Amino acid sequence: MTRYIGRRILAAIPVLLLASLLVFVLVRQFGADPARTRCQQSRDLKCLARTRVQLGLDRPLPVQYVDFMGDFVQGDWGTSERTDQSVAESIGIALGETAQLAFWGVAFSSVVAISVGVYSANKAYSPGDYFFTGLAFAGIAMPTFWFGLICINYLTFHLKELLNTNEVIFFSIPNATGHGAINGFRELALPVLVLSVQLVAGWSRYQRSSMLDELDSDYIRTARSKGLTRRRVVWKHGLRNSLGALVTVIAIDAGALFGGLIVTERVFSRPGMGTLFLNALGNGDSAVLIPWMIVTGVFIIIFNLFADILYGVLDPRVRVA
């Protein structure tokens, strides 16, 4: 297993280099001019020419890329073209915010999705199964932005009115004066709920389908014929074997969440990776965009690797020696 992980990590290096090269060339060639972005708010006539030289934009693109990667691997990620803030620091802060939301979203969604999936498979084609199936389709089809605003409207203002309280129960924005675990729960409840709707919808369908396959297997029939209760067969034998596919999907989705929470973070004003990306894109800030894309790529590769390992742990048949 250790050799396998080592091989996968080594294989990831050229993938990352290729991805970084593509990102660098595309952003530099077709994105906004970094010097112009820096001088956009300046009325200093010499700003543009001076900044071009300062940033090394007067040199050939391959030289710029080699310089950039040289600095990048040494931890010097440069500064934002708009805020002059350290890009590494900005990404570090944003990553912390996104990780918090992604963690809770994945933890909550995986528990709910597994429970719903197992129930639906166990009671296939029952009214309960149809109910959850309908909810899943609604969840997949529902635009996150719209659902977020609906949740905010009803679970902040209207809930406060209903309970006749002075303060909202759940916050739709980070509470700048709050502290403690309860405040943390009140801050995260709505974004986690909104994030989870689509995750649960998709994952519960995976789990249902996977569980149905297991329940139709010969070994389940054997276990039942030997006198084991259905409950025990489902939870002891069926669930473990059905988890492999879902865990892989969860791990891959979790990796993508590090760059994909744009809408949720925007609606709930959370300064995570999605917000950072959106701001950098809007400002034409390639100094942030390029490292952001590389970091997101790294996370996707890491979580893919993690998915493979977990799959092996859950199903010894596919475990690599």
Next chain:
Amino acid sequence: MKVSSGVSSFFCLVLGLALLGGAWVSTTAGASARGQSTPGTLKIAAEQEPSCMDWIGSCAGSSWGIWAAGIETLPQALTVTPAGDYTPSSVLAGEPILEIGPPQKITYNINAAAVWSDNTPITSTDFEYTWKQITTGKDIYDKTGYEDIASIDTTDPKAAVVTFSEPFSGWRDLFGGFSFILPSHLLEGKNRAKIMKDGYSFSGGPWKLAGGKSGWKKTKSITLVPNQNYWGDKPLIGTVIFQFITESASEIQAVKSGQVSSAYPQPQIGALDQLSENPELKYEVSFGSVFEAFWLNAKAFPMDSLAVRKSLIYATDRQAIVDEIVKPSVNEGRVLQSFIVPTFPQYYEPAFSIYGTSANLSKVNELMTADGWKKGSDEIWAKNGRKAEFDVQTTAGNEARELTEQLWQSQLAQAGFKVTIKNPSADVLFGINGPKGRFSAALYAQVGTPDPSLCGIFCSANIPTKKNGFVGNNWTRLTSAAIDTPWTAVDSELDRTARTVSVKEGQNALAAEAVSIPLYQKPNIFVWNTAQIGGPLQDNPTLGPFFNLNLWYLK
């Protein structure tokens, strides 16, 4: 029930991580609140975060930065009233004294009580330091006017005598408007940009950043506390937090549910209905200094023809655009008839009213035919084998602008023009296509200032070219002596009456040359919770609604 070890391990892992995460949530949330006093705290939504707080630096062009932190913490010689007039701030002992000269001289008499937060008096040396930083510093936002200053006499610490090398009519914007006076005793000989860019501990205004740099939590909030040494009206609130909420719809919900007490959101359809659901909220709709217009590139075919430019204005039903775009969000709106907004009535001349506000297709036919154009079988004007077709660009993703483009496209189609919508991202439009002239028509906003100069965006000297490195803001690329003459005069005329005459002549020249198409002033919504805050609350189109935050109080 005995659960298999793999499954139980998985659930244990989730539970363990959840507990770990619980501690994580409580740690980070706690850290964000440390050092804040909850009693007497006012929370305000801020739609944008400033790029930096080095207010004279090139990174400091954000209006929200000036509104939320600049005017609260640093002194200005002249400030701008809600009516758009310059008035002496509390730093001055009275009106500045203007000597027309030559040489032009301004004497700023400084209030004897004016001090920095460390009790050091504000002196003429601070004026001199600010001037030198702006003229000699690197990456300065705007040196206009400061470079025309020959010297500042600091003999009297309480009187700064500014002498100009050339007449500069916009002098009221110096050390005021969007500029501030900096503390020389704290910054002289040091790296100003480095000290200020992430926030600063000093203050010369009613407020200061809580804990200096730590008062600005990047991506989250700006926290202000009273400057105890402020000599004017001291703040009545213990702590003010400007919390960054960049999504307008979320901002509306935050103020509606009482999570913030005030906001200044971008209007959007249904916003007023949302706000009306909470009877404790009061809002004021005002039309500020930002205006939208279709900007025409006079170097691009067919906009290189005056007749075509005039026809385009006649073909545009500007009233319909206002009715579709502005009125649904704020229930009111009017067509803008100049490139100076009526917010500054002393200079506003409704020059474009000669074109009316609705489409006039007979006038289009008359102008186009006289210019040698003929309609083809496809009902599109053509001349010398070229059709009257062009592209229009705006910032992709901006719904109101995209809808405006579609309305325009449909209006112009009826008048015989074929318009193609090609929307790039904001950075491409403003960073490449605009300066390099890679557009025929573009839809975007400009910000009007109390100083009426428009030379920057209309004089031929400010056309960006390859030769000047594409520097300059006249993206219309129209070279016209009729425009240059009055607007150049506006920049050098010191007599207020004569200057006003030139400003009005200049606006009429812009209309006569059909340089572009003004559409409407963008409305602002200033909303506050009457159950939570009181005071003289009103919008200031230039300095924002928080310009008198020190007079607000909590209920």
